[in-house]
Amino acid sequence: MILSCKKDKVDPTSEEPLTLTNGMLVLNEGLFQQNNSSISWASFATNNVQNQYFQSRTNRSLGDTGNDIQRYGGKVYVVVNVSSTVEVLDAKTFESIKQIEMKVGTAPKQPRYITFAGSKAYVSCYDGYVDVIDTTSLEVELRILVGANPEAMTIANGKLYVANSGGLNFPQMDSTVSVIDLASNMELEKLTVGINPGSVIRDQAGDVYVISRGDYGAIPSRLYRIDTQQDSVVANFNFDVTSICSFEDNFLIANQDMSSGSSSIGLFDPASESMVNPNYINTTSVSTLYAIQYNPNDQRIYVCDALNYTNTGYVKSFSNTGTYLTEYHVGLIPTKMIFYE
Amino acid sequence: MLSLNGFGQSDSIQAIKEVKVSFRPANLRLPVSKQYCVDRIDILELAPNDIGELLQRFSGVYLKSYGGLGGMKTFSYRSLGSQHASIILDGFSLENTQAGQVNLAQLHTDNVESIVKTDEQDLAGVLPIAGQLSGVSYAISSFDNSFLKNGLFIRASLGYGSFDTQNSYLNTKWQHNGYFINASGKFRRSDGDYPFRFENGNTIDRQIRTNNAYQDYSFGNAFGYKKKNHQLRLNYRYNESEQGLPGAVIFYNQSADEQLYTKLFNAAGDYSFSGKKLSMRWYNTYTRSYLRYLDTSYLNSAGFLDSEYLNERVNSGIAVNYKFKNPRFNLFGGTELDRSSLISSDSTFGEPLRVYNRQLIGMGAKWVNLNAKLQMGGHYVMDNHELSNERTRYKLTPMFTLGTNYLRPRRFNHRISYRNSLRLPSFNELYYNGVGNIALKPEVAHQSSYELTYEPHKKKFLNSLVANGYFNRVEDLILAIPTKNLFVWSMQNVGIVHVFGFDISSKYLLERDKISYKINLSYSFQRSMDMTDSESPTYRDQIAYIPYHTGLMEFGINLKQSGLRITNSFVGSRYSLNENIEMNRLDPFVITDLSVHHVFKRKNNNLTLQFNIKNLFDRSYAYVRSYIMPGVNYLITLRYALH
Numbered sequence: 001m002i003l004s005c006k007k008d009k010v011d012p013t014s015e016e017p018l019t020l021t022n023g024m025l026v027l028n029e030g031l032f033q034q035n036n037s038s039i040s041w042a043s044f045a046t047n048n049v050q051n052q053y054f055q056s057r058t059n060r061s062l063g064d065t066g067n068d069i070q071r072y073g074g075k076v077y078v079v080v081n082v083s084s085t086v087e088v089l090d091a092k093t094f095e096s097i098k099q100i101e102m103k104v105g106t107a108p109k110q111p112r113y114i115t116f117a118g119s120k121a122y123v124s125c126y127d128g129y130v131d132v133i134d135t136t137s138l139e140v141e142l143r144i145l146v147g148a149n150p151e152a153m154t155i156a157n158g159k160l161y162v163a164n165s166g167g168l169n170f171p172q173m174d175s176t177v178s179v180i181d182l183a184s185n186m187e188l189e190k191l192t193v194g195i196n197p198g199s200v201i202r203d204q205a206g207d208v209y210v211i212s213r214g215d216y217g218a219i220p221s222r223l224y225r226i227d228t229q230q231d232s233v234v235a236n237f238n239f240d241v242t243s244i245c246s247f248e249d250n251f252l253i254a255n256q257d258m259s260s261g262s263s264s265i266g267l268f269d270p271a272s273e274s275m276v277n278p279n280y281i282n283t284t285s286v287s288t289l290y291a292i293q294y295n296p297n298d299q300r301i302y303v304c305d306a307l308n309y310t311n312t313g314y315v316k317s318f319s320n321t322g323t324y325l326t327e328y329h330v331g332l333i334p335t336k337m338i339f340y341e
Numbered sequence: 342m343l344s345l346n347g348f349g350q351s352d353s354i355q356a357i358k359e360v361k362v363s364f365r366p367a368n369l370r371l372p373v374s375k376q377y378c379v380d381r382i383d384i385l386e387l388a389p390n391d392i393g394e395l396l397q398r399f400s401g402v403y404l405k406s407y408g409g410l411g412g413m414k415t416f417s418y419r420s421l422g423s424q425h426a427s428i429i430l431d432g433f434s435l436e437n438t439q440a441g442q443v444n445l446a447q448l449h450t451d452n453v454e455s456i457v458k459t460d461e462q463d464l465a466g467v468l469p470i471a472g473q474l475s476g477v478s479y480a481i482s483s484f485d486n487s488f489l490k491n492g493l494f495i496r497a498s499l500g501y502g503s504f505d506t507q508n509s510y511l512n513t514k515w516q517h518n519g520y521f522i523n524a525s526g527k528f529r530r531s532d533g534d535y536p537f538r539f540e541n542g543n544t545i546d547r548q549i550r551t552n553n554a555y556q557d558y559s560f561g562n563a564f565g566y567k568k569k570n571h572q573l574r575l576n577y578r579y580n581e582s583e584q585g586l587p588g589a590v591i592f593y594n595q596s597a598d599e600q601l602y603t604k605l606f607n608a609a610g611d612y613s614f615s616g617k618k619l620s621m622r623w624y625n626t627y628t629r630s631y632l633r634y635l636d637t638s639y640l641n642s643a644g645f646l647d648s649e650y651l652n653e654r655v656n657s658g659i660a661v662n663y664k665f666k667n668p669r670f671n672l673f674g675g676t677e678l679d680r681s682s683l684i685s686s687d688s689t690f691g692e693p694l695r696v697y698n699r700q701l702i703g704m705g706a707k708w709v710n711l712n713a714k715l716q717m718g719g720h721y722v723m724d725n726h727e728l729s730n731e732r733t734r735y736k737l738t739p740m741f742t743l744g745t746n747y748l749r750p751r752r753f754n755h756r757i758s759y760r761n762s763l764r765l766p767s768f769n770e771l772y773y774n775g776v777g778n779i780a781l782k783p784e785v786a787h788q789s790s791y792e793l794t795y796e797p798h799k800k801k802f803l804n805s806l807v808a809n810g811y812f813n814r815v816e817d818l819i820l821a822i823p824t825k826n827l828f829v830w831s832m833q834n835v836g837i838v839h840v841f842g843f844d845i846s847s848k849y850l851l852e853r854d855k856i857s858y859k860i861n862l863s864y865s866f867q868r869s870m871d872m873t874d875s876e877s878p879t880y881r882d883q884i885a886y887i888p889y890h891t892g893l894m895e896f897g898i899n900l901k902q903s904g905l906r907i908t909n910s911f912v913g914s915r916y917s918l919n920e921n922i923e924m925n926r927l928d929p930f931v932i933t934d935l936s937v938h939h940v941f942k943r944k945n946n947n948l949t950l951q952f953n954i955k956n957l958f959d960r961s962y963a964y965v966r967s968y969i970m971p972g973v974n975y976l977i978t979l980r981y982a983l984h
Contacts, residue, residue, distance in 0.1 A: 033589035033967055034917060036924060052924070060542035063592040083593040099593070106596050107638055126640045148642050168641040170774070171689060311878045311920045332924075 019092050024295070024302070025053070025338045026315055027069040027078065028331030030062075037066035037080060040330040041094075042315065044298065049328050051312075054078075054087075058096045062087065071338045072116040073135060079123060084108035086123060088138055098138045102131065115153045115160070117182055122160055124150040130162055130178075132185065144185050146178040152200045154208055157228040158182055161208045163197035164190070170215075177210055179231050191233055193224040201244050201251065203270040209251070211241050223253070225273070235273060239266070247294045247320075252280065252301065256289040263289035265303070265322075281322040288313075295339040300325065304334040377458040377807075384450050386897070386906045386936045388500075388953045388976055392428070392456070393445030396479060397910070399458055400809070400844035400865045403888060406964045409971045410506060410531045411555035411584045414445040418477050419813055420840040420869040420887050421786050424764035425476035427469075429459070431486040431576070433609045433626045434471040438681035438695055439652040441767030447580065447605065449527060449559070451498065451510045452484045465673030466620040466662025467613065470699045473660070473675075474718040474738060476762035476786055485523045485563045486576055489516050495983035502953075502976035506531035523563035523576075530556040533585070535971040538961050541592055550587050550969075552597035557582035570615050577608040589967035602633040618664045626656040649686040652768075654679065658699075673716075674702040681768075689774045696723040697765070707746070712756075715741045720763055722783070726772060729779045736763055736783060744792075753795055760788045766819055770832040776821065778832045787814045806847040813840040818873075835873060838884055842867035846893075859897040866890055871919050879919040886965070888915040888929070902940040909933050917966035930962035949980040 023043040030037035039054040039062060054062045063083030070077050071091050078087040086100040102109040102125065110126035120141075121133040126149050132142040147164025154161050159179050166174025176190040177197060194212025201209050208226040221242060225235040243254045251268040253275070267280040281301065283289055290306035290313070301318040305327075313334045316327045379395050389395050393414030397404040407413040415423050423442045428435045435443050459468060459478040472478040484496065494514040501507055508529035515522055533553030538545050561578030586599040611624035630652040639646035658677030665671065679697040683690070703716025718738040725731045744756030766781040790811035797803055818836025846863030869887040871879045883889065890913035897906040910932050916925040938951035952975070956962075959973040 031918075033591065035590075035592050035967055038924075055542050058542070060544060061592050064594070080593075082591055085593050101593070103594075103596075108594050108596055110640060128640070149640060166642070168639065307878070310918045312922065312924075332918075 020094060020340050023340050024315075025069065025076065025094075025340075026304075026328070026330045026334050027066045027336045028313070029065055029067065029333040029335045031310070031332060032065055032082060035061055035064050035083075036332055037062045037064060037083075038331040039066070039069070039078070040328070040334075042328040042330065047326060047328065049330060051331055053094070057089075057094045067111070067335070068113045069336050069338055070114050070116070072121065075135070076338060077114050077121060079111045079114050081110055081112060081126075082108075084110055086111060086114065086121075086133070100133065100138055100140070102140075112150065113152045115155060117155050117160070122153060122155075124153055124162060126150070126168070130160065130180065142185055144180055144187065146180070146187060147176050147190060148174045150178070151198045154200045154202045155182070156202045156206050156208050159188070159228065159231075161200055161210075161226065161228070163200050163210055165196050165198055165213075167196060173215065175212065177208075177226065189231060191226060191231060193226075193233055194222045194236065195219055197224075199244055201246065203246075203251070204249055205270070207270065209244065209270070211244060213242070221255075225270075237273075237275075239275060239278070242289070243291050245292050245294055247301070248296070250276070252292050252294065254289050254292045254303075258288075261287075265289070265292060265301075281318055282324070285324060286316060290333065291335050293337050293339075294320075295337075297339055297341050302337055304336075306333045306335075309333055379456040381454050384453055384455075385949075385980075386904065386938065386951075387908065387934070388936065388951065388978060389450050391446045392448035392450060392453070392481065395450065395453075395456055396445065398863075398893060399479075400807075400846050400863050401842070401867070403886065403891060403912070404964060405886060406970065407968045408550075408553065408587060409504070409533060409535060409974075410529075411446055411533070411557070411582065412553075412968075415442050416445065417887065419788070419811060419842065420838065420867055420884060421476050421762075421788075421813065421815065422764060422784075424767075424784070425762050425786050427472040427475035427478040429469060429472045429478055429480040431481070431483050431574075431609070432467065432469065432611055432622070433624060434469045434656070435628075436471070436654065436656075436679070436681075437630065437652065437767075438654060439630070439632075439650060439683055439768045441764075441770065447582070447603070448481070451527060452496075452512055452525060454482045454484055454487065456481050465671070465703065465705070466615075466660055467622050468660065469624055470658050470660055470675045470677035470701050470718075471656075471679075473701055473716070474699055474720070474762065476760065476764075476788060484512060484514070485525055485561065486565065486574055488521060488565055488567050488572070489514065489984075491517050492984055495981065497982075498978055498980040500529075500976055500978040502531075503974035504532050504535050504971070506976065519567045521563075521565045523565075524561075526558070526560040528558040530554075533587075535974065537590070537969040537972060539590055539969050548590075548595060550971075551595060552585035552599070553587040555582070555584040557584075572613040572615075573611075575608075575610040577606070579607075580605045590969050591967070596638065598636060598638040600635045600637075602631075602635070604631040605629070618666075619661070620663075621659065621661040623659045624657070626654070628652075628654040628656075630654075647686070651684045652681065653683075654681045656680075660701075669707045671705045672703075673705070674700075676700045683768050687774060690768075690772055691726050691728045693768045693772050694725045695765075695768075696725075697721070703740075710745050710747050711743070712746050713741070713743045715739075718761075720783075722765060724771065724779075726779065728772075732779070734783065736785075738762055752797055753793065756792045756794075758788075758790055758792075762786045762788070764819070766832065770819060776832060781819060781832055782817050782834050784819045784834070785816045787816075789813075802849050802851050804848040804850040806845070808843065808845040810843040811841065814838070815840070837872045838869060839872050840867060840869045840887075842869075855901050857899045859895075859899075861893060861895040864890070864892040879921070882919050882921040883916060885916050885919050885925075888913040890929075902942060904936075904938050906936045907933065908936075912962075912964070927963065927966060930960055932960055932962065933957040945984050947980075947982045949978075949982075951978045951980065952976075953978070 026040040028038045041050040041053040063080045065082040067081040068079040076089045076091045084102045088097045102111045112124045114123045123131045129143040131140045146162045148166035151163045151165045162178040164174040164176045173196040175195045179188045193210050196213040198213045199211040210224045214221045223237040227234045240255045242256050253266040253268045256263045263283045265281040266278040267276045269276050286305045288306040291304040293302050299320045303316045305314040314327045317325045401419045403417050405415045457480045459480045496512040498510045510527045512525035535550045538547045559580035563576035565574040582603045588597045606629045609626045613622040632650045634648045636646040656679045660675035662673040677699045681695045698721040700719040705714045720736045722734045738761040740760045742758040745754045764784040771777045793808045795806040815838040817834040844865035849860040851858040869884040870881045892911040894909045914929045918925045935954040941948040956973050
């Protein structure tokens with residue numbers, strides 16, 4: 001036929017690095033049932049982006065819906081939710097070390113998040129457990145029963161705090177945080193916060209903050225503070241929040257209002273428990289504020305822009321005073337970064 | 342134009358002369374180009390699993406199939422979603438208010454005589470108003486509801502194929518002095534565990550599709566009475582199915598536990614009158630559709646998800662056509678009322694109700710060799726739901742055509758047309774569990790086209806040729822987009838799409854001694870652009886799941902009572918999302934099917950033995966991303982027909 005198709009748009013790419021330095025790995029969630037989760041490598045030296053970096057280093061796809069990526073010791077761990085795997089890779093060369101199948105028999109556990117303490121990795125699984133993985137043998141050693149559909153976790157005061165979302169019981173979602181004693185691997189108690197808890201973060205003083213995401217309707221999202229000495233919920237804050245990250249001694253509080261399309265990033269001081277500046281960063285250049293992280297190495301703030309969730313997104317960088325610096329065109333729905341010096 | 346009629350034929354594969362639609366009153370002529378028709382021969386030789394596999398033979402149609410036997414099938418026509426199309430079975434429109442589109446996999450083909458594309462045909466006075474007002478209509482005519490000559494007719498078949506597929510079918514009809522009664526039944530099952538291979542990075546993975554078993558049965562009766570200009574028909578059909586849902590092929594996770602159960606009851610009746618001046622048809626339908634979805638490994642607190650839905654629809658309408666004393670003019674119109682309701686076990690869904698009234702008025706005119714038709718449709722929609730206030734809408738949809746009607750030896754004909762159609766939001770789109778949006782407006786499509794037809798003398802090798810060029814504009818496109826977070830998508834009217842394209846199809850027939858050769862060629866080009874937002878990265882990108890190029894190349898040869906047909910279907914590359922990047926590109930494919938048969942004839946008895954090989958070269962392909970279709974598979978069929 002004489003008629004020719006319109007050419008594909010070309011992704012910005014550069015030569016593939018063999019040793020990872022001075023840049024960031026970006027986990028792109030991809031879309032449910034499309035097998036298009038991916039990892040991008042962005043170089044801070046050249047600002048070039050190598051998309052599909054996982055596939056180019058391993059010759060295979062990451063799978064469906066990557067949800068979390070963390071570096072611990074010499075390894076990178078990638079939690080892939082719908083494929084039900086944890087990919088373990090060498091942190092420097094990004095060569096695959098092991099793919100851990102997260103299944104009970106043939107039933108997928110649907111892992112969500114990972115966190116670490118000592119020689120153990122803790123993986124929250126949507127089937128209501130936290131799996132304990134030995135970071136040397138990379139075997140699942142133990143399953144700790146928690147609440148319904150656990151999401152993010154953090155460790156404080158020798159305990160693991162797990163947000164039980166109960167998201168699959170919509171509209172009757174969960175509203176608890178499981179407190180696990182890491183010495184005995186036993187659940188000590190469940191603390192009640194707002195409905196549909198998701199993100200969890202610890203401040204410098206050892207307190208834990210939980211985002212309860214509400215019901216996406218009449219019940220708004222809210223932030224709760226847990227005193228980890230007493231294991232009690234001691235405060236909640238009257239502002240909307242969709243994601244949170246540490247920013248030196250403070251937090252950055254991000255909110256994306258999907259109904260209006262507006263977003264904001266505020267500066268929150270956990271010491272005084274107050275919002276210092278509700279509009280710390282001007283987000284007019286961000287279409288869909290999906291996640292936020294601070295890189296203490298270069299003292300920059302990185303914001304994931306998921307656009308409309310069906311177009312490949314951007315990671316946008318800002319100075320620590322909130323000045324826009326540059327952007328990186330990455331994969332579909334960027335959600336988390338690992339920074340390299 | 343040729344007038345085609347395939348009824349009264351015995352169920353053997355032999356030259357077909359005419360095709361008509363089953364609901365056509367006796368003395369109404371229906372000009373049907375061969376390009377707009379899939380006839381009985383096609384259906385028998387292709388041995389399709391369902392109507393969806395036949396619809397993709399029409400130019401401009403792109404099938405979205407989620408798997409083999411029983412797998413969900415929908416389609417788009419010239420980039421318009423199937424909600425803009427009407428599927429008319431024996432003159433009764435099939436609609437699904439819950440999902441918005443008919444699952445073509447539920448429509449069998451054993452009893453189908455023909456499928457005719459009727460968007461620009463003169464069917465005023467017989468086609469339901471829903472069909473006359475939709476963007477395009479496909480009229481399916483079945484053996485069950487057709488008047489034949491007097492006598493006893495039997496059709497039966499037994500089939501066995503790959504993946505332990507078994508099917509059996511029996512249909513009997515007796516007609517005497519204007520009466521007919523009909524009884525039919527069908528059973529089929531399949532393990533469905535087909536092997537497939539797919540690309541994962543630089544490796545090819547081979548696996549077996551699991552949780553893909555399918556079983557269904559159906560039965561029905563039909564009654565008809567015809568005397569002079571009057572015709573009465575009554576029928577019902579019950580269908581029950583049970584199937585596993587294999588879901589998408591997920592890398593590293595092949596588990597699938599979802600099950601789907603359906604029970605579908607349909608009763609319909611119509612009365613037609615066709616006089617010299619006045620012809621009319623009164624039609625009524627009742628449909629009760631039960632659906633149960635069960636996921637035994639859902640990770641909620643109960644450990645499973647079990648949802649039931651009951652969708653009921655009552656439809657009644659009248660279509661009228663009046664020819665003036667001056668034969669150049671005719672006036673047509675009618676009205677149709679639909680009442681649809683849904684009850685579900687899902688407490689968040691509520692109990693929606695829709696009352697939908699369509700009105701039509703129009704006129705046709707002929708002058709020398711010119712035909713013109715002008716019509717106006719009215720759509721009154723009332724949506725009610727306990728969780729929201731009652732909402733009403735009224736929309737008008739105009740349409741006109743102007744064309745030539747030269748008969749031989751002037752063999753070229755031209756036609757231009759404009760058509761405006763609506764696609765109402767479904768109950769799922771309005772109310773489903775957090776996704777629904779009660780503020781949705783109807784999606785509007787404007788279609789304009791030019792058509793050229795060429796039909797030389799039938800003894801020539803080239804039998805017919807049709808070429809179309811078209812431009813469509815879709816406004817208020819209904820799309821699912823996230824409005825709260827990634828897990829909570831919602832339906833919105835956000836899109837504008839421009840579509841331009843052309844298709845060309847030709848049929849060739851050569852008969853020498855007792856051998857006949859047949860060639861079908863068709864090609865379609867579609868450029869379907871996202872024009873929603875000039876700032877968007879997908880502005881002017883090709884819309885997802887619309888291939889630029891599709892084509893069909895088919896060769897058939899018949900020698901006495903034996904025949905062979907080779908069909909090559911081509912689907913060009915397309916994208917799984919609107920962003921036209923390599924990551925979203927789906928590979929093009931060509932699928933080759935082979936069919937051979939032999940007919941044993943004795944008086945009025947025909948016994949046909951047929952062997953089909955589908956996907957002859959074992960291609961790995963998918964219409965929908967992550968839904969890999971079966972590789973090479975076989976089907977052997979023994980078919981008997983009396984009369």
